[in-house]
Amino acid sequence: xxxxxxxxxxxxxxxxxxxxxxxxxxxxxxxxxxxxxxxxxxxxxxxxxxxxxxxxxxxxxxxxxxxxxxxxxxxxxxxxxxxxxxxxxxxxxxxxxxxxxxxxxxxxxxxxxxxxxxxxxxxxxxxxxxxxxxxxxxxxxxxxxxxxxxxxxxxxxxxxxxxxxxxxxxxxxxxxxxxxxxxxxxxxxxxxxxxxxxxxxxxxxxxxxxxxxxxxxxxxxxxxxxxxxxxxxxxxxxxxxxxxxxxxxxxxxxxxxxxxxxxxxxxxxxxxxxxxxxxxxxxxxxxxxxxxxxxxxxxxxxxxxxxxxxxxxxxxxxxxxxx
Numbered sequence: 325x326x327x328x329x330x331x332x333x334x335x336x337x338x339x340x341x342x343x344x345x346x347x348x349x350x351x352x353x354x355x356x357x358x359x360x361x362x363x364x365x366x367x368x369x370x371x372x373x374x375x376x377x378x379x380x381x382x383x384x385x386x387x388x389x390x391x392x393x394x395x396x397x398x399x400x401x402x403x404x405x406x407x408x409x410x411x412x413x414x415x416x417x418x419x420x421x422x423x424x425x426x427x428x429x430x431x432x433x434x435x436x437x438x439x440x441x442x443x444x445x446x447x448x449x450x451x452x453x454x455x456x457x458x459x460x461x462x463x464x465x466x467x468x469x470x471x472x473x474x475x476x477x478x479x480x481x482x483x484x485x486x487x488x489x490x491x492x493x494x495x496x497x498x499x500x501x502x503x504x505x506x507x508x509x510x511x512x513x514x515x516x517x518x519x520x521x522x523x524x525x526x527x528x529x530x531x532x533x534x535x536x537x538x539x540x541x542x543x544x545x546x547x548x549x550x551x552x553x554x555x556x557x558x559x560x561x562x563x564x565x566x567x568x569x570x571x572x573x574x575x576x577x578x579x580x581x582x583x584x585x586x587x588x589x590x591x592x593x594x595x596x597x598x599x600x601x602x603x604x605x606x607x608x609x610x611x612x613x614x615x616x617x618x619x620x621x622x623x624x625x626x627x628x629x630x631x632x633x634x635x636x637x638x639x640x641x642x643x644x645x646x647x
Contacts, residue, residue, distance in 0.1 A: 356498070356499060356558075357439075357440060358497075359429065359430065359431055359436055359440060359444075360430070360436075360439075360440045360443055360444065360499075361430050361443045361444055361446070361447045361499055362443070362499050362500075362554075363443065363550075363553050363554065363557065364443075364557075365442055365443055365446050367553050367557075368443065368446035368447055368550075368553075369446055369449075371450075371546060371549040371550060371553065372446065372447075372449045372450045372546075374545075374546075374549065375450060375453075375542065375545070375546040375549075376449075376453070378542050378545070379453075379542060385460075385535050386460070387460055387463045387464045387467055390464075390535065391464070391467075391468075391528055391531055391532060392528060393467060393468075393471040393528070394471070395527070395528050396468055396471040396472035396526065396528040396529070397472055397473070397526055397528070398469075398472035398473045398474045398526070399473070400524070400525040400526040400529075401472075401524060401525065401526055401529070402594070404590060404593060404594035405520070405523070405524050405529075405594055405595075406474055407587070407590055407594065408520055408590075408594045408595065409465065409468065409469060409474060409529065410469070410474065410475070411587050411588075412465060412516075412517075413462065413465040413466060413469060413480075413484070414483075414484065414487055414577065414581055415576060415577055415581075416458060416461040416462040416465055417462040417465075417466070417484045417487075417488055418487065418488055418492060418576065418577060419455060419458045419459050419462055420488065421488070421490070421491065421492030422455075422458070422492055422576070423451065423455045424492070425492055425493070425494065426447075426451045427451075429499065429502060430443075430444040430447050430448070430451075430499075431444065432444055432445060432448060450546060454543060454546075457539050457543075458539075461536050461539065464532050464535070464536070465532070466480060466484075468528065468529060468532055471528075472526065472528070472529070487577070487580070487581055487582070490580045491580075492576065492577070492580075495572055496565070496568070496569055496572075498562070498565035498568075499554070500551065500554040500555075500558070500562040500565045500566055501565035501566060501568055501569040502569075503547050503550040503551050503554070504547075504551050504565070504566045504569040504570070505569040505573065506543075506547045507544060507547035507548055507550075507551055507609065508569075508570070508573060509575065509576065510540050510543040510544040510547055511540075511544045512575070513540045514537050514540035514541050514544060516595065517533045517534075517536050517537035517540065518533075518537050519595040520533055520594070520595040521533035521534055521537065522595070523594070523595050548609045551566070551609050551610075552609055555609075555610060560620045563620045563623075566610070575588075
């Protein structure tokens with residue numbers, strides 16, 4: 325981690341100390357109020373600022389002018405690669421469901437008290453930018469399918485609508501578990517996009533996948549920063565929620581997208597992909613966050629690594645975004 329970024333993210337209240345908003349330290353899971361991000365506003369602001377700083381205006385891209393769409397040619401792809409593009413378009417296009425989930429977990433309305441609203445407003449600065457970027461991913465993949473000859477726009481819109489209207493849900497109530505889940509999912513997505521980019525022969529698709537992969541890497545870094553903050557502030561109290569996030573891990577839309585598992589196996593054959601590769605990145609975040617690992621932290625690291633060794637799940641890609 326760059327030194328300046330490390331300073332940004334370690335300038336928070338120490339475990340056991342009251343934060344700027346009066347949240348208690350690691351006295352158990354009840355220390356984080358329901359429907360709250362549960363971190364001091366200053367800490368979340370630092371993480372959001374680091375994320376925004378990593379994406380200045382000069383580095384951003386747009387769907388309309390960022391690619392030579394007239395040169396897109398699906399005839400350069402294998403049938404498996406074309407199928408992979410269709411699959412990841414479904415996953416990226418489910419952005420409204422992902423965004424709604426974050427809105428329901430960290431609401432901004434009159435049903436929450438002022439302190440909760442104050443904290444959730446800080447995380448919203450990230451989620452609204454994240455949603456815009458993930459929506460651009462969906463639009464870029466849609467445009468590629470149409471311009472390259474994979475699909476016709478009207479038929480593709482209807483296909484995406486049929487899947488997109490299905491609810492996206494996760495079982496994780498604890499915010500640390502939600503960010504740990506998304507950390508793994510974003511890193512897994514980045515890895516798959518990199519691997520798919522390495523094997524496709526259409527330069528336009530390769531450029532699209534490169535842009536998407538770089539975005540997912542930044543999203544992963546933000547999620548890692550959030551998990552880091554939870555561990556530094558709450559210590560062992562968040563170990564169990566993180567463990568549960570891995571124990572129950574399923575990539576987005578695994579339970580709703582028609583033909584998901586058959587499709588997932590096919591795209592894994594098209595470009596190497598194993599979502600459990602992302603688990604090691606979570607272990608590194610956990611180790612980095614604690615100066616003196618406790619028995620529970622050690623057990624979490626061992627558990628995550630054991631999950632990678634034994635996970636029998638087919639290896640599809642999906643951002644929350646997934647992104």
